[in-house]
Amino acid sequence: MRRWLFVLPVVLFGLLTAGFYVGLYTDANVLPSALIDEPAPQFDLPPLPGEARGFSTADLKGHVSLVNAFASWCLPCREEHAVLNALARTKRVPIYGIDYKDKEPAISAWLKELGNPYDRIGADSGRVGIDWGVYGVPETFIVDRSGRIRYKHVGPLTQDDVERKILPLVAKLDK
């Protein structure tokens, strides 16, 4: 009688196992961005000391851009920097930097030591970071031609990320 009732625990166990399996390989530190497909925030960041140009919303118009929130005090950013340098050499996409809560002379020394892959850098006291939904650095955004945020990467970019996600998306949005 009611043979199917005996299958129920097995089915429940299977579902639970599937749930745990998915959870095992999901990085809980990566939060989905609320800004995907939303227009980039309005901002106008001042330049770093000694630089002529800052970084503002107007710079994003008319072409695909990569926006990278970083800081000299952030160790994963150091790890990421070589990847950005390599990406800058390909000249596939302009790289813009939001220098998040940084200080002089640390940031100038940092760029001098590691190289500067950024086409423009804006110095942010933290407010513009909040407008971009930044909750730690590094974070990287891809913005399309119309100025909408299309992709967000949390944590340092690796060469693999650039080849598998960033460049294909840039190519797609560029068409």
Next chain:
Amino acid sequence: MTTESRRQPPPYPPPHAGEGKHDNPPQAREGDAARPLPRRRGRVGVGAAARYVLYVIVIAAAFFGPANSARAVRPDEMLPDPALEARARDIGKELRCLVCRNQSIDDSDADLAHDLRVVIRDRLKAGDSDDQVVAYVRARYGDYVLLRPPFQEDTWLLWGGPLLILALGGFGAWQYLRRRRAAPAVPPLDAEERQRLAQLLDEGAQT
């Protein structure tokens, strides 16, 4: 709560190694300076029992003292208008600190939490309603920033789950009780069975 690696002052190069993939600004802990540890004085004549009582008082003070209720909100953040500040506190308690995840921005010492507390107060000063302030933060950080998840399309199972389980359990219990009640009453013993029962009882009485 912040991880140990982020509790350093901001020297350069930073000594805090980025164990995580994602870094947050280095910072000092405000609470430490505000709550100096009582000095242990080895006074002659103070017995072990008295010292023990002193420890208990100190530990109790650390747990229940005003430092704990002051949370992470710094004096320099507070608004001069107590009504506005009270609203800011209420909003801050409802918003998650995305660095520490399971603390509200009112409880968290993290730098981002501090920035968000300032943003909330700026919005309130600009005349935003409480809902508008929450919407402002939510638009940037998503639903996850709300400590109390809203009832919507992707959360109905979360909110409805307990009711659903209660309904399923109730249905099961109802089925079980109904079947038990519907079960036929036990038929009375016939003559042969009565005789056998008497025989068994007799055997039991003899031993």
